[in-house]
Amino acid sequence: MAGIDEVAQAAGVSTATVSRALRGLPNVSAATRARVRAVAEELGYVPSPSAASLATGRTRTIGVITPWVSRWFFANVIEGAERALRSVGYDVLLYTFEVGEDRPRRKVDPTVLRRRVDGTLVVGLPLDDDEVRSLVDLGTPLAFVGSGPADQVTVRLDDVRTGSLATWHLIDLGHRVIGHVTGMPDLVSSWSPPVERSTGYERALVAAGLEVSAGLVANGGFDVEGGRSSTRDLLRRRPDVTAIFAASDEMAMGAILAARDLGLDVPGDLSVIGVDGHDLGELVGLTTIGQDAYQQGADASMLLMEMINGAPVPESLTYPTRLVRRTSTARPR
Numbered sequence: 001m002a003g004i005d006e007v008a009q010a011a012g013v014s015t016a017t018v019s020r021a022l023r024g025l026p027n028v029s030a031a032t033r034a035r036v037r038a039v040a041e042e043l044g045y046v047p048s049p050s051a052a053s054l055a056t057g058r059t060r061t062i063g064v065i066t067p068w069v070s071r072w073f074f075a076n077v078i079e080g081a082e083r084a085l086r087s088v089g090y091d092v093l094l095y096t097f098e099v100g101e102d103r104p105r106r107k108v109d110p111t112v113l114r115r116r117v118d119g120t121l122v123v124g125l126p127l128d129d130d131e132v133r134s135l136v137d138l139g140t141p142l143a144f145v146g147s148g149p150a151d152q153v154t155v156r157l158d159d160v161r162t163g164s165l166a167t168w169h170l171i172d173l174g175h176r177v178i179g180h181v182t183g184m185p186d187l188v189s190s191w192s193p194p195v196e197r198s199t200g201y202e203r204a205l206v207a208a209g210l211e212v213s214a215g216l217v218a219n220g221g222f223d224v225e226g227g228r229s230s231t232r233d234l235l236r237r238r239p240d241v242t243a244i245f246a247a248s249d250e251m252a253m254g255a256i257l258a259a260r261d262l263g264l265d266v267p268g269d270l271s272v273i274g275v276d277g278h279d280l281g282e283l284v285g286l287t288t289i290g291q292d293a294y295q296q297g298a299d300a301s302m303l304l305m306e307m308i309n310g311a312p313v314p315e316s317l318t319y320p321t322r323l324v325r326r327t328s329t330a331r332p333r
Helices: 004-011 015-022 030-043 049-056 072-087 129-136 159-172 193-208 224-237 249-261 293-308
Strands: 061-066 091-096 119-123 142-145 153-157 178-182 217-219 243-246 271-276 287-290 316-319 322-324
Touching: 004 015, 004 030, 015 030, 061 072, 072 091, 072 119, 072 293, 119 293, 142 293, 153 159, 153 293, 159 178, 159 193, 159 243, 159 271, 159 287, 159 322, 178 193, 178 224, 178 249, 217 224, 224 243, 224 249, 243 249, 249 271, 293 316
Parallel strands: 061 091, 061 119, 119 142, 142 153, 153 316, 178 217, 178 243, 243 271, 271 287
Antiparallel strands: 287 322
C-alpha cells in the first residue's frame, strides 16, 4: 500500500498539502484537492488516524460516559451519537459506570480521558459537583444528555412537564388515586429526570386536589424487574390505586406484569403510563410520553463538534414530548 510520500510525489505537491487536502482543511485549492484525492484513490492510500491526530493535536475521538448501554434510552442516545460522529470522522470511547441500589457507583476518573478525547458526552449519569468539576478541568468540551447541571451544555426533556403531562392524562380519565413508580431518588442529584418527573407528578396531583403521599410512590430502579416488584409492593400496600405513572417505559412494562401477577386487568383494574417511546411499547399496548432519544444523541454530539471548532452553542436544547395513547390506560371502572 502506498504511503503519503508516494501520493505527494505522484500529485506533485508536498506531504503537508496531501494531508490538508484529504482531511478537508483550508488553504488547498479545489483543483489540487481533487487531484490529490484522485491520486490517493488510485494508489490505495488510506490516511493514518494517528498521523492526522499528530498533525492537528486532536484525537478525533469523543468520550461517552453512561451508566448502561442495554437500556432503551441509553442505547438509542449512544447509537445516535455514534452514527453522527462517525459521519464526520470521529470515533467513540465508551465508559460505563453502573448505578445500582446494592452498591455505590465508582467515581468518574477523568484521567482515563485526558489526552485521549477531544470532548466528553455524559449520557444519563448523575454526577456530583466534584465529578462535574473534574471533567470541566480536562479543558475539553463537555455536554450532557438526559440530565445535567444548569451551568453545562445539556440536551434533555422538560422532565417536570413530562411528569405532569403523564399524570394529567390519568387524572383526565377520571383516576383519583394515582401511584408513581420512580427511579432511585436516593442516588441522584436534584436535576435528574426521576426527581423532576416526580415533581411534575406531585404538581399535577396538587392542582387536581388529589392525594400526594410517599405511600403512593415506589422505587423501580429504571428496569422491568424493578418496576414489576415495586408495583406489586405498591398495590399490596395501596389496593385503592387505580392508575400508575412510571417514569420509564421499562418500569411501566414491569408494572403491567405486576398487575397480571396479582390477577388485575390492564386497563380495567389498573391504568399504566410510561415515558420514552420504547420500541416494544406498541407490542404491549403501552400508553407513553414519547421522546426521540436517538436524535438527542445525534444533536448532542454535533453540539460537541461545534464546541471543538470554537463555535458558540446554546446552553441547553429542550426536546418536545408527545402523548402516545394506547390500550394500557382507560377510565376507571
